[in-house]
Amino acid sequence: MKTKDRIIETALRLFNEEGEPNVTTNHIADEMDISPGNLYYHFRSKDDIIWQIFLNYEKKINQVLNQKDVNYTSMEDMWFYLHMVFEVIAEYRFLYRNLIQLMNRIEFLKRHFRHILALKSQTALDIMTNLSELGSLKTDKQTIASLADQIALTATFWLNYSIAIYDDDFDEEKKLSHGIFHVMRMVAPFLTDHDRDILDQLSTQYL
């Protein structure tokens, strides 16, 4: 494994564990047993490292959001889809933890992240609309739009909310499942009895 990739990997891990503002370039180098000078041979700045990590994140999340071949018609599909989204978010959670600050500091990141958020919102809307047309979702267009917004907001800040309200040693996996469960409960009231039953089953299975 190349040093450059190891830096990316180590930085991501430390950022997630300690929070990006608390991790210096020296920490990263220390953790890898290389010199700070070596680190700066591979990256021109700390923000450059963050930017490279972001590009990896962007690639992964776009893969998930652009799976146009899959039609989300069942509750299982929905659950699986949400799981994929939340998983990518969790893998790059340091971005979400200091979102506003990072966006202010790195102009490119701001633009790209906004684009991703818009895409998330749109994808949620597409899925909801699809479910509505299939008869699984019983409600008007305005409520569907509102739900899609709400889902995007929740996906974006669920981890922060979890950290804010729960004890710190709260299990990461459980936080994810809770987030998905939370989103599902937002949608549940508008489902047909049949689909809601399936959802309840899935819930007991995962919680």
Added chain:
Amino acid sequence: MKTKDRIIETALRLFNEEGEPNVTTNHIADEMDISPGNLYYHFRSKDDIIWQIFLNYEKKINQVLNQKDVNYTSMEDMWFYLHMVFEVIAEYRFLYRNLIQLMNRIEFLKRHFRHILALKSQTALDIMTNLSELGSLKTDKQTIASLADQIALTATFWLNYSIAIYDDDFDEEKKLSHGIFHVMRMVAPFLTDHDRDILDQLSTQYL
């Protein structure tokens, strides 16, 4: 006005405008045309300033959340109540913008903030339950609990979400109204026709 209070006031304004991590004690002193030494005569550290500001915030938000004398029975009451909550949040928005980092850095703040979040959640639940008993809200207990959770999350992160997705010059007042509107739309599907009409009227009035 005493210097100590002026420091509190100036620091709050700068924190909100520039973000707490971007505001140094020197900036605050500069802005007030006093010396850094003077500032440190009044406060033992930067975190001490933040802590004092937080105490002011805590006082205000508790006043709003503990208004036990008022019964929220009408849509107008609800709207007004949300407006008060969102207004206090906006006034101390720097706390919300770097919530996780501040909680990690200042142990007391973590404990107190968690308490406030729990109180917010509980208050939302109380109001929803009240509306349900009065017949304004037509849904089951689980959905009500879910709604209350959702409202607490939205109130906490709405401003961050707005900043993340909209242009930076987006009007602060509008952001607030949008947040309230957003929360109301979450509740709307479960209201009686009569109350939903009132809500729609309020919406057109404020947006």
Added chain:
DNA sequence: GTCTATATAGGGATAGAC
């Protein structure tokens, strides 16, 4: 209470040898 001057520390980043 307020100032000037300064201590202290740490982080980002570079130069130059190997």
Added chain:
DNA sequence: GTCTATCCCTATATAGAC
């Protein structure tokens, strides 16, 4: 590619005069 050494800068915080 990697290291050592170091520079530069900025931030928090203190000492001591006024």
